[in-house]
Amino acid sequence: MRPTPRVETFPANTPAVSQIFTTVLSQGPLTRLEVARRAGLSPAAVTKAVRPLIEAGYLVEDAAEEARPALGRPANPVRVDGGRALFIGVKVTGGELIGVLTDLCCRIRVARHVPLTDRTTEAVLPHLTELVHQLLAEAEDLGTPVLGLGVAVSGDVDRAEGVVRYSPFLDWRDVPFAELAAMTTGLPVTVENDVRALTVAEQWFGAGVGLSDFAVVTVGTGIGCGLVVHGRVIEGAHGVAGEIGHVTVDPAGPPCHCGNRGCVEAIAGEAAIxxxxxxxxxxxxxxxxxxxxxxxxxxxxxxxAYARAGEAIGRGIATVANLLGPERVIISGEGLAAYDLFAEQIRGAFAAAAFGSAAQCDVQTRPLPFEEWARGAAATAIQSFITPDDPHPSR
Structure with a gap:
């Protein structure tokens, strides 16, 4: 018999509560005064918001390390109880599904890989459903409820509507995947672009923690970019913000599948190389x-070929730095397996094309396995659980 998912809502769901919880989740343990300072809220608002979260078991108050002061309350830090709930994340690629079961702090408890021989929606959905039910069974053994499912898909994804508008690598068009997956799994489902999902995980749990403005550039089959501006993951008015893979860096370059010539992806994508x-x-x-x-x-x-790819990626990153001025650019993706072959060209082209102080941007590499992309999908499910009315909340 397959386990039945549990329906649960986040307590006291207001923007302030969500912001406070997210601050503790990504930067905790923190005292109430530290939470107030980092969230830009009054200590009284933090105290009021923390109470129901502790009562519901989402936050835990630890004993203060220092001795109790002579006057006033001790500065007890609060932290998220990661074992309070579980979430499932699935990354869909052209050849397999990667699924993870994570706790509330997005730590991976279980990982599963399922091969795909057919990437049509009709073929993928049953495999995804079976994978989810396997992970639900693992959660049942742990005695902890699973409160959401996140699915990461490449391409143009409308997270608010739960629709994959166009995924060139899967050849999906206008697929209401969140609705379909919710019907077969029984879970609340969040469908997000895979790079934006990875960006959420980096913002909350990775190299973007504490940064107001940064970018994640992924190198591999395609060239993707996730943007965080003033603490928010940006998708733009039409859902395609950050598409540096289709920034033209060589007008006389090779044709791109998007219809233009000399795009970063047409030079630096895996197939192009x-x-x-x-x-x-x-x-x-x-x-x-x-x-x-x-x-x-x-x-x-x-x-x-790799040197040429590195120059194209460097120019693409410089475009991001010139337009948005991020504090950091994190380069990731399966293409980093060849990083030693084009690292020098990436940095050289970036330095040459970045304007003025934009060149001070901290460019880092962060190799991440595909399980981390699935973890990003789980992070979007956690995000939707905490802030169901705002798909891209502030930190």
Whole structure:
């Protein structure tokens, strides 16, 4: 018999409560005074908001490390009880589903991989449903409720409507995936663009914690970018903010599947690099591992393809820095397996194209396995649980 998901709502759901909880979740443990300072709220508002969260078991008050002061209340820190609830995240790729079961602090408890031979919605949905029920069974063994499911999909995703507008790698168009998955799993479902989902995880639990403005650039099959501006993950009026993969960096460059020429993705995407290597070397390379090996063996055409890709990525990152002035750009994605082949070109092109103080942006690399993308999907489910009326809340 399959486990029945539990329906539960977040207590005292107001913007202030959500903001306070999110602050403690990403930066805690914190005293009430620290929460007030970081959230920009009054100590009285924090005290009022924290009470129902402690009563419901979402926050725990720890004993203060220092001795009790002579006057006033002790400065007891509060933290999120990660074991209070569980969430499921699933990353959909063209070849597999990666699913994770996380706690409320988005720590992965269980991970599962399910291969896909057919990427149509009709084929993916039953596999996703079975994967979710496997993870629900794991949660039942832990005796903790699962309160949401997040699904990360590449492409143009309307999170508010739960619709995948267009995913070129899956060939999905106008798929109401949140509704379909909710019907088969029984869980509240959040569907989000995979790069934005990863950005949420980095904002709350990774290299973006405490930053007001940063970007995540992913390198691999495609070139993606997630943006955080003034503490909010940005999707734009039409849901495609951050599409640096389709910024033109060479008007005379190769054609892109979007219809333009010389886009970053048309030069630096996995397929573009492989195609360039085949054209310049005549070698029958079919995957990145073969291409990297050929480049490491010193094949000039292979090394040139990666150098060219690095220059395109560097210019794309400089465009982001010039337009938005982020404190940090985090480079991630499966393409980092070849990072040593184009790191110098990325940094050189970025330094040359970044204007003025934009060049001071901290550019970091952060290799992340696909489980982390699924964790990002779980983070969006946690986000939706905490703030159901605002798909992209502030920190």
């Amino acid at each position: 492989l195609r360039r290597i085949r054209e310049t070397t005549g070698a029958d390379v079919t995957d990145t591992a073969q291409a990297v090996e050929l480049a490491h063996r010193g094949a000039a055409g292979a090394r040139e």
